[in-house]
Amino acid sequence: MTKNHNSQHKDLMLQNSQKLDRLLTRLCKRSGCDEEEEHEGGNESVLFIAAKNGVLEILEKILKDKPGAIHETNSLDQNVLHVTVENRQPRVFEHLEKYLKEKELWESHVARADKDDNTILHLAAKLSRYKPRHIAGSALQMQWEVKWFLFMKKKMPHMQFLQNKSRKTPQDIFVRDHEDLLEQGIxxxxxxxxxxxxxxxxxxxxxxxxxxxxxxxxxxxxxxxxxxxxxxxxxxxxxxxxxxxxxxxxxxxxxxxxxxxxxxxxxxxxxxxxxxxxxxxxxxxxxxxxxxxxxxxxxxxxxxxxxxxxxxxxxxxxxxxxxxxxxxxxxxxxxxxxxxxxxxxxxxxxxxxxx
Structure with missing residues (x-):
């Protein structure tokens, strides 16, 4: 009886492992790991791929099994919070906010800027090339972009006047990047x-x-x-x-x-x-x-x-x-x-x- 139970447990673990491997492979293909490797000079970690695609279950499992992964950065010197905000993933952001505050790491992750001195609010202001939401029409897309930027601005009001290396504030970047989308929406x-x-x-x-x-x-x-x-x-x-x-x-x-x-x-x-x-x-x-x-x-x-x-x-x-x-x-x-x-x-x- 015990042997049968252990055998079933091992089979279930093997199935879950295989399913996880297939998921990570598909995630990597979907996010274009080859293009990222050429563009950024290296592979993205699984944590970043999960955050980019909004797969909260994988992200939770990684942080549970490997807590040190929260300190990882990519070739642009961005942490997982930067990647989450840039790719418009509210569920992942809310989970990371709770997790980082529990670990007393929230302030350090928020204060970090990437290699171009872009803060989290700068990344929220950018028009991301990733479209995680299924939204029809440029007007509705513009509405979501405005709401996301204002949501992040409310979370981090002290960052709205900070400048990056190009001497641009988050508001400057938002106006510049969304000019075409605004015209299409109008x-x-x-x-x-x-x-x-x-x-x-x-x-x-x-x-x-x-x-x-x-x-x-x-x-x-x-x-x-x-x-x-x-x-x-x-x-x-x-x-x-x-x-x-x-x-x-x-x-x-x-x-x-x-x-x-x-x-x-x-x-x-x-x-x-x-x-x-x-x-x-x-x-x-x-x-x-x-x-x-x-x-x-x-x-x-x-x-x-x-x-x-x-x-x-x-x-x-x-x-x-x-x-x-x-x-x-x-x-x-x-x-x-x-x-x-x-x-x-x-x-x-x-x-x-x-x-």
């Missing part, structure tokens, strides 16, 4: 806002015309609609007004994006939240217009084609359903990016590596 926001503004204006015009037209006409003596007591009339009376309100609100929101300053700090929350609000009201205005037309045609079709009227309504819902499905990835990205204070890295690739 261009994407402008084109999106202009297109949505046209749609919102068309819906506002249709909603206004619908709100002033009553199906069945009005009584000559009182001016009241003939069908005002019909249940479907209440829906018809409400939906054009709601569509008009939503479309005008959406139009004003998109216009505020077009007329904003569009500075880097505006990408943190102001511009994405406006885009989120504009898209939400635009979606509701489209749905309200469809509901308004469906209720209006109900009066025309209630005595005819009663068996197929609900099928026609179901078909009428398809455009709004398609729009919702098509825009849901962008909408969810905006939701996550707007309401999270700390950028979150995606470990989907790391999970694939482990598997």
């Amino acid at each position: 261009g994407w926001l402008k084109s999106t806002s202009e297109s949505c503004s046209v749609v919102a204006a068309l819906i506002a015009g249709v909603a206004f015309a619908t709100a002033t037209t009553f199906p069945g006409g009005t009584q000559e003596e009182t001016g009241k609609p003939y069908l005002e007591r019909h249940p479907a009339f209440n829906l018809f009376a409400f939906t054009p007004l709601w569509a008009l309100f939503c479309s005008i609100t959406s139009l004003i929101t998109f216009l505020s994006i077009l007329t904003s300053r569009q500075q880097p700090q505006d990408f943190r929350k102001d511009l994405p939240s406006k885009l989120l609000v504009g898209l939400s009201y635009l979606f509701m205005s489209i749905a309200s217009v469809l509901a308004s037309f469906s209720s209006a045609f109900f009066f025309l079709l209630r005595d005819h084609l009663q068996q197929v009227v609900f099928s026609l309504y179901a078909v009428a819902i398809l455009p709004i359903a398609y729009f919702g499905v098509a825009q849901s990835p962008l909408y969810m990205d905006l939701m996550r990016a707007t309401f999270r204070n700390i950028p979150q890295s995606s470990n989907r690739e790391s999970e694939k590596l482990i598997l």
